Amino acid sequence: MTMQLKGIAASGGISIAKAYILTSPNLEVTERKVASPADEISKLDQAIKAAESDLQKLKEKITNDQGAEAGLIFEAHLTILADPEYMSAVKEKINGDSVCAEYGLSQVSDMYITMFESMDDAYMRERAADIKDISRRVTAYILGVPLVDLSLIDEKVILIAEDLTPSDTAQLNKEFVQGFVTNIGGRTSHSAIMARSMEIPAVVGTKTATESVQKGDLIIVDGFAGETFVNPSVDLVGTYKKKQEEHLKQKLEWSKFIDKKSVTADNHHVEIMANIGSPSSLAGVLENGAEGVGLYRTEFLYMESEESPTEDEQFEAYKKVLEGVNNQPVVVRTLDIGGDKELPYLKMAPEMNPFLGYRAIRICLNSEKELFRTQLRALLRASIYGDLKIMFPMIATVEEFRTAKAMLLEEKAKLVAAGVSVSDSIEIGMMVEIPASAIIADQFAKEVDFFSIGTNDLIQYTMAADRMNEGVSYLYQPFNPAILRLVKMVIDASHAEGKWTGMCGEMAGEELAAPLLIGLGLDEFSMSASSVLRTRSIISKLKKSDMEVLATEALQKSTEIEVVELVQKTLAKASV
Ligand code: PEP
Ligand code: MG
Numbered sequence: 001m002t003m004q005l006k007g008i009a010a011s012g013g014i015s016i017a018k019a020y021i022l023t024s025p026n027l028e029v030t031e032r033k034v035a036s037p038a039d040e041i042s043k044l045d046q047a048i049k050a051a052e053s054d055l056q057k058l059k060e061k062i063t064n065d066q067g068a069e070a071g072l073i074f075e076a077h078l079t080i081l082a083d084p085e086y087m088s089a090v091k092e093k094i095n096g097d098s099v100c101a102e103y104g105l106s107q108v109s110d111m112y113i114t115m116f117e118s119m120d121d122a123y124m125r126e127r128a129a130d131i132k133d134i135s136r137r138v139t140a141y142i143l144g145v146p147l148v149d150l151s152l153i154d155e156k157v158i159l160i161a162e163d164l165t166p167s168d169t170a171q172l173n174k175e176f177v178q179g180f181v182t183n184i185g186g187r188t189s190h191s192a193i194m195a196r197s198m199e200i201p202a203v204v205g206t207k208t209a210t211e212s213v214q215k216g217d218l219i220i221v222d223g224f225a226g227e228t229f230v231n232p233s234v235d236l237v238g239t240y241k242k243k244q245e246e247h248l249k250q251k252l253e254w255s256k257f258i259d260k261k262s263v264t265a266d267n268h269h270v271e272i273m274a275n276i277g278s279p280s281s282l283a284g285v286l287e288n289g290a291e292g293v294g295l296y297r298t299e300f301l302y303m304e305s306e307e308s309p310t311e312d313e314q315f316e317a318y319k320k321v322l323e324g325v326n327n328q329p330v331v332v333r334t335l336d337i338g339g340d341k342e343l344p345y346l347k348m349a350p351e352m353n354p355f356l357g358y359r360a361i362r363i364c365l366n367s368e369k370e371l372f373r374t375q376l377r378a379l380l381r382a383s384i385y386g387d388l389k390i391m392f393p394m395i396a397t398v399e400e401f402r403t404a405k406a407m408l409l410e411e412k413a414k415l416v417a418a419g420v421s422v423s424d425s426i427e428i429g430m431m432v433e434i435p436a437s438a439i440i441a442d443q444f445a446k447e448v449d450f451f452s453i454g455t456n457d458l459i460q461y462t463m464a465a466d467r468m469n470e471g472v473s474y475l476y477q478p479f480n481p482a483i484l485r486l487v488k489m490v491i492d493a494s495h496a497e498g499k500w501t502g503m504c505g506e507m508a509g510e511e512l513a514a515p516l517l518i519g520l521g522l523d524e525f526s527m528s529a530s531s532v533l534r535t536r537s538i539i540s541k542l543k544k545s546d547m548e549v550l551a552t553e554a555l556q557k558s559t560e561i562e563v564v565e566l567v568q569k570t571l572a573k574a575s576v
Contacts (some may be wrong), residue, residue, distance in 0.1 A: 002232045003163065005206040007181065008224035008473055010192035012530070013201030015179035016237060016243045018159035019217045019230075019505055021210065022164075027136060032100040040101040041092045044087075047101070047141035052081055054149065054383060064116040073306050077134050078111045080127075081213055096263035112420045117347075118550040126307040129344045153177060160209050165340075169194040169232040179221035181209045181228045187476055188456035188506050190340050195223075196506075196528035197281055203228050205470030223368065237268020251490060254533035258289035262525075262536045264518060271418040273329070274529040274538055275504055278304070279317050284529035289394035289536070292328030292387070295452065295504035298320060299337050307345050308371060314378035322386025326414065329379035329387040331452060331502070331526070333431065334375055334404075335368075336360040336393035340468055346371075355457075362396035365403050372404075376411045396436050398443055405447075433457035433505070438486040441493035451494050452526070455505025459483055478507040479563040484555055491521045504527055512567045514538045515576075521549030541576045 003502035035042055060510065063071030080086065096103035109131055113147050116128035128419050140147045150171040154514050159172075159180040169191045172180075177200060185192060185204035195202040201223030211229050220229040220240050229236060245449050262272045267495070273294030274285040280299065284292060301317055321408050338359020346368065351357040379390055392404045405428055422495070432438050433454030434549035441451065455478060460467040462482060477483065487503070494501040502524030504574075507513050509527030514535055517525065525535060550570045554563045 002236060003212060003230040005181070005203075005209055005212060005230065006230040007203040007206035007209075007226045007228060008181050008185070008192075008470060009222075009224055010185065011195035011200055011202040011223045012247075013179070013199060013221075013223045014240055014242075014247065015201045015221045015223075016240060017156045017158045017219060019160050019162070019215060019219045020153065021212045021213065022148055022150070022214050023145075023158050023210070024162060025140055025143070025147065027139050027143065027145070028274055029102045029106045031103045033098055035098075035425075037095045037098050040099075040104070041091050042469050043142055044090065044094070044105065047138045048087065050141045050526075051134070051137045053079065054147075054456070055081065056267050057152060058149055058229060060476055067256070076341055076421060077130055080335075081134055081138075087132075102139050105135055105139060105142070108215075108393045113433060116376055122536075123307075126345050129306060132344075135254060141298075146397065150177070150467065151221045160213045160219070160220055162210055164191040164573075165342075165408060169198075169574060172200065174198055174475050179203075179219075179223065181213075181219070181221060182206075183207055183209050184468070184470055186467050186470055188460070190303070193275075193456075193506065193528070196509075196530060197277060197284065199284075199530045200560075203521075205473060207470065210266070215539060251533075254537050257533045257536040259542070260289075260536060260540070262291065263483035264539055264540055264542050264547075265542045266543040266545060267402060268518070268538065271329075271502075271524040272532050273331070273502070273526040274532055274541075275526050276321070276529075277326065278322040281529065282321060284533060285325060288529040288532040290328075290529055290532045292325055293321060293330040294502055294524055296330060296332045297336065299330060299335050299341050299343075301327060301334060302337065302343055302498045305340060308343075308374075311374045311378045311381075314375060318379055318382035319385045322382055322388060325386065327386060329389060331391055331429070331504075333391050333393050333452075333565035334361070334379075334381060335364055335372065337363060355460065355468075361392050361400055361404060362394065364392075365400060365407075369407070373407060376408050377415065380408075380412050380415055380422045380426075384421050385495040388423060389423075389427040389429060389450065391431055391450070393431045393454070394433060395408060395430040395444075396434045397445065397562075398440070401430055401444065403445060418567040419484065429506070432490050433461070434495065435462050435486065438490050441490040445493040445497040445499055450497065450499055451490050451501045452524075453490055453501065453503040453505060455483070458486065458505065462486065477560040479516070479554075481555055481557050481558040481563060481568070482518070483507075484551070484563070487517070487522075488520050488551075488555065489524075495521065498525065509535060511535075512564060512571075513537065515542055515547050515567055515570060516551050516554055516563075518542055518544055519547030519549070521548075538576055541574060543574075546570070546574070 016158045025571050059071045059074035077097045090104045090108045113128045153176045179201040182204045201221045273292045274290035275295040279296045339355045426450035429448045429450035431454040432451050462473040465472040491501045500523040504526040508525040509531035557563045
């Protein structure tokens with residue numbers, strides 16, 4: 001019998017494939033005395049062999065897909081695993097104390113981890129993360145709950161998981177992973193955002209997917225409606241295959257807008273740009289006719305490697321993006337780590353409220369100034385290869401913006417003094433994603449070149465509703481008049497100073513948002529590449545003058561639902 005799971009529509013599209021359950025194994029280890037240490041040592045040896053074989057496969061796969069340098073991470077893991085000192089110490093521990101294999105391994109690994117973590121040399125400190133990883137992998141084999149390597153999936157599946165971290169999502173191979181369904185998460189959690197940019201249909205926040213689905217069950221994911229069907233009837237599969245075809249037809253219709261400018265029916269011009277997380281997404285930007293990159297989330301560059309990318313590595317990535325968009329603008333956001341995006345090699349203490357905690361620009365202006373300056377230098381050096389704009393995330397106070405800008409200008413002056421070419425026309429802006437900065441946008445507007453509204457965070461902070469928590473996802477209300485009023489304040493403040501405002505939060509790509517944002521006077525929209533053509537098509541049918549009337553009326557409504565109904569009515573009248 002078909003079972004239906006309702007969740008949050010995280011990434012549009014329909015997929016039908018077999019379930020692949022992704023469990024996070026419990027790797028908790030306790031001390032257990034054993035009668036036969038020899039048996040434990042043979043368990044350990046088998047686990048090492050199995051881990052070795054995994055690492056070998058991963059190394060080959062990553063080297064093939066991403067080049068030799070990326071494969072080096074696994075080469076390093078193999079070397080550590082083969083280090084006789086490490087594993088002999090584990091065996092001595094098992095023998096000497098008559099303890100189980102996993103306990104012996106955890107004791108010795110913890111000792112090495114503490115030792116490496118306390119070293120001054122950054123390179124050695126990063127080895128601690130390697131040992132953690134290796135020890136996890138071997139422990140999983142000892143306990144009989146092997147880790148799943150997402151990048152090794154080689155058949156068409158729909159992933160079913162408690163949650164996917166952004167780095168899990170980054171490993172997904174679109175050819176095989178046709179969709180995913182998670183228990184937790186919201187529309188603006190980063191795994192959902194990445195699913196949209198990779199065009200993988202996804203439903204999140206179903207609460208019970210991992211309990212309700214068995215390996216191999218047939219699954220339909222409807223990422224438009226947030227529905228998942230488990231073991232659907234033949235009829236239902238037929239219905240959804242038809243829906244898939246209709247969607248393809250619709251996409252063909254939108255593709256007519258690929259070479260067009262983004263203009264309303266009364267000739268008002270805006271820019272529609274794409275959000276990216278890595279240079280590898282450039283193809284999507286071009287294929288979808290985006291007019292540049294409105295948000296390059298650089299933290300993924302930091303998350304993809306085991307250690308902080310060097311200035312040269314960053315320079316190459318930024319140059320690639322600037323050159324890859326045919327001289328169109330690229331807005332690069334400086335490191336926005338924290339919240340749901342972790343960096344294993346940045347020692348960040350666990351926090352009660354990570355989204356309200358030590359993250360993004362707060363880290364860059366305090367404990368990680370050098371990391372920040374390295375990024376700024378890489379950006380400045382790359383600036384001559386295109387039309388670069390730089391913005392800072394999570395700005396709450398004018399002082400933060402001033403300090404960040406001053407550091408950028410200092411690095412620029414040093415580079416210029418050293419004879420390095422740097423562009424003279426880099427615009428310097430900020431994200432508006434904290435209500436405090438929206439409220440005094442008039443003050444900020446005197447100092448910035450542009451604003452980009454990050455509605456994912458602006459909504460979570462305005463509504464006091466964690467963007468990762470499906471229990472409060474009903475408070476993610478982009479159309480709430482409170483949000484619209486903040487958006488208006490920011491746009492008006494920028495225009496009063498002759499500056500421009502963009503929006504790079506997910507709201508910018510919402511179908512019903514375009515009419516309101518046009519009416520409010522937004523200058524630039526930045527969204528998942530897959531939404532660009534649809535938005536351009538919608539905008540082409542709207543008149544700015546009508547949308548101004550709509551926005552004025554919407555600002556006076558008291559609930560989100562009233563605003564949504566008003567927009568729907570207006571669109572129906574305009575036959576959009
Ligand atoms: C936002 O907060 O809207 C935004 C674009 O940034 P991120 O989603 O990366 O936090
Ligand atoms: Mg944000």
